[in-house]
Amino acid sequence: MSENENEHVHTPRDLFGYRLIRDELIPDLLGNHSKDILYWAGKKLARNYPCHNEGELIAFFDRADWGNLSILKQKNDEILFELSGQPVLERFNHHDPVFTLEAGFAAEQIAMIKQYQTEAVYTRNKKNCVQIELKWDLKEPYDLPSRKAKK
Template sequence: MSRNKNEQQVDLEKFNDAPSLFGYELIRDILIPNLLGTDMHEILYWAGKELARQYPLQNRQDIILFFDKAGFGSIELSKDQRTKQVYTLSGEIVQARLEHVQPSFNLEAGFLAEQIQMQDNLYTEALTEVNIKTKIITFIVKSDTQDRLSIEEPLTHFILNDTKDKKNKFFEQGESILPSRSSKYER
């Protein structure tokens, strides 16, 4: 992978301090719903898409790392088909949020849909299913292969690398660290 001279490297280890779950829940599940009211789910979905545009990621592995570092939870691809992908979101933060309120995970859904849309250049949307019993969130991500987008590539994109995970080949190759600047998406 070629490096642009404008790239910056940031050690993700400095982002390892976990925020207070109470503080996170207070903002995400009490304050924001009060501010947004009945339009909360739609606004959060589009806010997630905008957040993805602000932090365009290079690949699916970077999405997984972003979810972890952003405190969204642990996301993994559980089903991959040509036009449909199913992701599951779990973890301590997801369990904590589900125990106290009926939280919205539309911010995460919008973020995921937009990242995949930008990476694949296909119109993409995500649906959210909440399973309170198992405390797992499912995102059903669908892409329209007939509707190719002409998306301008961002001037910068972020490539994540968690230096603790040496088992994954992606990391062993020493790809790159957040944030990184590049003029093109590299696949």
Template sequence: MENVSRAQMPAFGYEIIRDFTLSSILGKNESDILYWAGKELARKYPLETEVDVNSFFAEAGFGILTLQKELKDGYIFELSNDPAVFNFEKRNFRLEAGFLACQIETRLGFLTECYDEKDTKQKKVTLTIKWDAKAPVR
């Protein structure tokens, strides 16, 4: 059998589980559960730097994460990927949002949330992170 790196593996299996099976099982609670699951995943894989987070997103098949803007109380990221890999119309990006929110919350020590917004024309997702400096979590 030929030695194939992870980057060359087809995304079909991941897509079946992520975009069809989970959606069917979770139903109307999919968004909330995936956000919580993303936070739990971040607790299992704590990352120390933005580079680590970007690498994790790529390795996990979440996509390419790019910081677009720094705000006084947050960040705006763009998440993109090859449209052949993203099942963009069916995909819910709450798992990625929860993961990113928890990573930043852990690093900064303030209550942090992440909101996702799809741009269906450009096949990109904007992830807006906001934290509350008046709400420490430690």
């Protein structure tokens, strides 16, 4: 294995700290609002780390150790991603994780790329992967939230 390939091989020990904070501490701190807050936090993170295309979005997920993001299907106003890999499996093995942070991040990235308001929902499939379905509204142009507040 090359040095580059070895960088992204994770062991359960590598992901322990991430799981501890993400799947135990944050839900305890945020309570019933955890899913909603994580979704909007994902959107905020996306504005701080903009991707210019789907390839950069896929690379970001890998770099953030969120898992392997791949495109399953794409249409005129929607895209279906699959999130898989060791980080996802580890989270499923030790908890009942939520993926609203990732969904919110993907929604905002696609909104910025496509320039239309975009929303996302995720589902866990039988292969222990997560599918993130994004739909954008061709009648609703994208505008940064900060711009709207200044008007």
